[in-house]
Amino acid sequence: MPMSARPRRITIEDVARSAGVSRQTVSRAVNDKPEIDPATRQRVLRVAQSMGYRPSRFARGMVGPRLTTLGLVIADVLNPFFPEVVSGVLAAADERGWQVAVYSTGSALERETAVARTVVDHVDACVAFLLDPGAIELIHRSGMPFVLLDNEHRPPSVSGGRIDFATGMRHAVGHLVERGHRRIAMLDDRGRPDAGGHGTRHSLFLGAAAEHGLPADGEWVFPAANSLEGGAAAMDDVLAGGFGATAVLGYNDLIAIGAMRRARDRGMRVPEDCAFVGCDGLTLSRLVDPPLTTLTVDKELLGRAAVRQVAAQMTGAGAGETVIVPRLVVRASS
Amino acid sequence: MPMSARPRRITIEDVARSAGVSRQTVSRAVNDKPEIDPATRQRVLRVAQSMGYRPSRFARGMVGPRLTTLGLVIADVLNPFFPEVVSGVLAAADERGWQVAVYSTGSALERETAVARTVVDHVDACVAFLLDPGAIELIHRSGMPFVLLDNEHRPPSVSGGRIDFATGMRHAVGHLVERGHRRIAMLDDRGRPDAGGHGTRHSLFLGAAAEHGLPADGEWVFPAANSLEGGAAAMDDVLAGGFGATAVLGYNDLIAIGAMRRARDRGMRVPEDCAFVGCDGLTLSRLVDPPLTTLTVDKELLGRAAVRQVAAQMTGAGAGETVIVPRLVVRASS
DNA sequence: CAGTGCTCCGTGAACGCTCACGGGAACGTT
DNA sequence: AACGTTCCCGTGAGCGTTCACGGAGCACTG
Numbered sequence A, B: 001m002p003m004s005a006r007p008r009r010i011t012i013e014d015v016a017r018s019a020g021v022s023r024q025t026v027s028r029a030v031n032d033k034p035e036i037d038p039a040t041r042q043r044v045l046r047v048a049q050s051m052g053y054r055p056s057r058f059a060r061g062m063v064g065p066r067l068t069t070l071g072l073v074i075a076d077v078l079n080p081f082f083p084e085v086v087s088g089v090l091a092a093a094d095e096r097g098w099q100v101a102v103y104s105t106g107s108a109l110e111r112e113t114a115v116a117r118t119v120v121d122h123v124d125a126c127v128a129f130l131l132d133p134g135a136i137e138l139i140h141r142s143g144m145p146f147v148l149l150d151n152e153h154r155p156p157s158v159s160g161g162r163i164d165f166a167t168g169m170r171h172a173v174g175h176l177v178e179r180g181h182r183r184i185a186m187l188d189d190r191g192r193p194d195a196g197g198h199g200t201r202h203s204l205f206l207g208a209a210a211e212h213g214l215p216a217d218g219e220w221v222f223p224a225a226n227s228l229e230g231g232a233a234a235m236d237d238v239l240a241g242g243f244g245a246t247a248v249l250g251y252n253d254l255i256a257i258g259a260m261r262r263a264r265d266r267g268m269r270v271p272e273d274c275a276f277v278g279c280d281g282l283t284l285s286r287l288v289d290p291p292l293t294t295l296t297v298d299k300e301l302l303g304r305a306a307v308r309q310v311a312a313q314m315t316g317a318g319a320g321e322t323v324i325v326p327r328l329v330v331r332a333s334s
Numbered sequence C: 001c002a003g004t005g006c007t008c009c010g011t012g013a014a015c016g017c018t019c020a021c022g023g024g025a026a027c028g029t030t
Numbered sequence D: 001a002a003c004g005t006t007c008c009c010g011t012g013a014g015c016g017t018t019c020a021c022g023g024a025g026c027a028c029t030g
Helices: A012-019 A023-030 A038-051 A057-063 A081-095 A109-122 A133-142 A165-178 A201-211 A228-241 A253-265 A299-314 B012-019 B023-030 B038-051 B057-063 B081-095 B109-122 B133-141 B165-178 B201-211 B228-240 B253-265 B299-314
Strands: A069-074 A099-104 A125-128 A146-149 A159-163 A184-189 A221-224 A247-250 A275-280 A293-296 A321-324 A327-329 B069-074 B099-104 B125-128 B146-149 B159-163 B184-189 B221-224 B247-250 B275-280 B293-296 B321-324 B327-329
Touching (some): A012 A038, A057 B057, A099 A109, A109 A133, A125 A133, A125 A299, A146 A299, A165 A201, A165 A247, A165 A327, A184 A201, A184 A228, A184 A253, A221 A253, A228 A253, A247 A253, A253 A275, B012 B023, B012 B038, B023 B038, B069 B081, B099 B109, B109 B133, B125 B133, B165 B247, B165 B275, B165 B293, B184 B201, B221 B228, B221 B253, B228 B253, B299 B321
Parallel strands (some): A125 A146, A146 A159, A159 A321, B069 B099, B146 B159, B184 B247
Antiparallel strands (some): B293 B327
C-alpha cells in the first residue's frame, strides 16, 4: 500500500469528471444557478456529496466578490469588559457583511507580537486592544485599516478610540469628595506597561485628587492584577498600609468589586467604613452587593465606532479618533 | 473625470513593474526569503509600501498551506455563559493554529438560518449552538466537520457535546429535598422551541421531582425569557400563582439570579422564605448576594472538547459525543 | 423551410500568488 | 584558461473557482 503523502483535495474537476459533465455545470449545480436541468443538478449534487466535495474558499475568493474579514484583538474574553465590545463589533460588522475573527492575547504582553503577526497575515482590517508598541507597529506597517482602542500612547498616525477618563475621574473623585471623603486610595492595573504615564487613569486620578486639594502622590495608588483576586489582594495592601482610606477607586469594576468583597470579608461595612467606586460600568456592577458606583462606559458603542472607523479607512479616510465619555452612575457602594 | 467603477486591486505585478523587478523578487522581499539582495529588498519594500500593496489572502491560500478557519456560532456574546465557551474554543483552536470566526444569532431563532448560510460559505469547520433544525441541516449537509452543542434533539449523524443534566437535576432536586423543600418551582427558558421535550431540563426536572415524590406536573414549570429580567418576571408569576413555592430552580443562573433579586425586592428572605438554585455555574453566581447554589458546568472544557471533536472529524473520524457532567456547588442561596 | 427564441451545457480566460526550475554575473579554484 | 560555486534574479506552471462567451438541440413562428 503506497503511502499517500497529503490526500489531494477533491476539486470541482474531479466531480465533473465523475458525473460526466463539465466544471461549469457542477458550479451551476452547487451554486443554485438557474441555467441547468433540474435532473442534472440532482445527479451532480449527489455525486458531489458522495465524493465529499467542498468548494475551496480561497479559489472562490480569488474570483468572486471578496469577503472582508475583520480581526478583533482583545485581551481576554473572560474579562467581562470585552464581551460588550465584541457584541458591538459583531453587530456593526454584520451590518456591513463582514466576518469577524477574534483573537485573544490572554492579557499577556509577550503574546501580543505573535498575535499581531497572525493578524497581519489573516485578516483585511483590524480593531485591537494592544499595548506592546512592537505589535502595534507591526499591524500599522502592514497598511491595513487599523483602529487601536484604549491605549493612551497611540501613535498619531493610527486611528483610535479612547475613553475620556479625564472628565470621568474628575466626576468620580468629585462625587467622593462631596460625600465627605478626603482619604481616597486608587487601585491601578499593574498589567499596563505605562503605569502612571500621561493620560492614564493613574495620573488622571492624581490630577483630580490634587484639584480637590487631596493628598495626591503615588503613595495613594496601589498596583493590582486585573481580576477580582487582584483587587482583593490590593485591598489587603491598602488596609495593611494603615492609610486610613475611607474610599477606594478601582482601575475598573473588576478590581473594585474584588476589593469591596475583601473589605466586607474583613468585617467592614460598605459604604459606611469604606466607599467603593469602579470604572467601566459592567452589568456585573449592578448585581453585586452592594451595587457598585461606577463610571459607566458604553462599550458596545466603542466597538461599533471602531468598526465605523475601519470602514472609513477602507474608503481612504485618514487616521481619526473617537472619544467615549463615561457617565458616573451612583449606587449603594458610595 | 471618468468614473472608476471599482478601483482594481494593486497586485504583486504592479509593484514589480513599478520597482523594475519581477514578481518573484517582490514576493521574496515581502516574505523575508533569503535569496535576495538586502538593498533590493529595501527598495522593493519601500515601493510596495508607497503603493499601498497588500498581498491577497485568497491567492496566498490557493497555493500555500491552507489556513483553517473554525466558525463558532453562539447565541449571544452578552450572555455570560458563552464567553467561557468561547475562551475554550479560542485556546484549543490556537493550539492547532486555527483561526476562529465568531457568529452570534442574537438569540433569535429566525436568524439561525441566515447565519448558517454564511457559515457554510466562509469557514472550514463549525462549532455551534443552534436550535433550528433547518439551520443545523444546512451546515450538516455542507459536509464540513461540525459539532453541535447543547441541543437535545441533535440528529444522530452529527457530533455533539452535551451536559448531563439528568444526573445534575437529580442532585439539585435532591439537595433541595434534603433541605426540607417539597414545593419546588422551575423557571424554564421559553426561548427553546422544544419546551418540555425529552431530555430537556424541563422534563428532567419533572422526572427528578417525581423520583422524590414531589408534585411533578407542568403547573410547576414557568416559562421565562433567558435574561435577568426574564427571571424576574417569571418570579412574579410564581408568586402571583399562589403556589406557595419554597424553592425555585432556574433553567440557568441568569434566570435564577433575576428571580432571586425580584424575590428580595419583594421583601422575601433568601433562603429562609425561598431558596434558589441555578444551572451553569457562572462566575457571576459567586458574586451576587446571596451567592447562588448552582449546577456548575465546565464551559471552557465544553469548548475545548468541541474543537477536539472537530479536529477528529478532519482526520476522518465519524460522529461522536462528549458529555460534561455538572457538579452541584452549594452556596448561601439554599 | 428558414428564421427566431429558449434551454441547457461546454471552453477559454482570468483572478494573484508561490513553487520549481533555470540562467547570468561575479568570484574563486584547479 | 576552463571549470565549479555562490548569489541574485526571472520565467513558466499551477492552485480551484467563476465569468463571459459560444454552440448544440429543440420547439415554435411566419
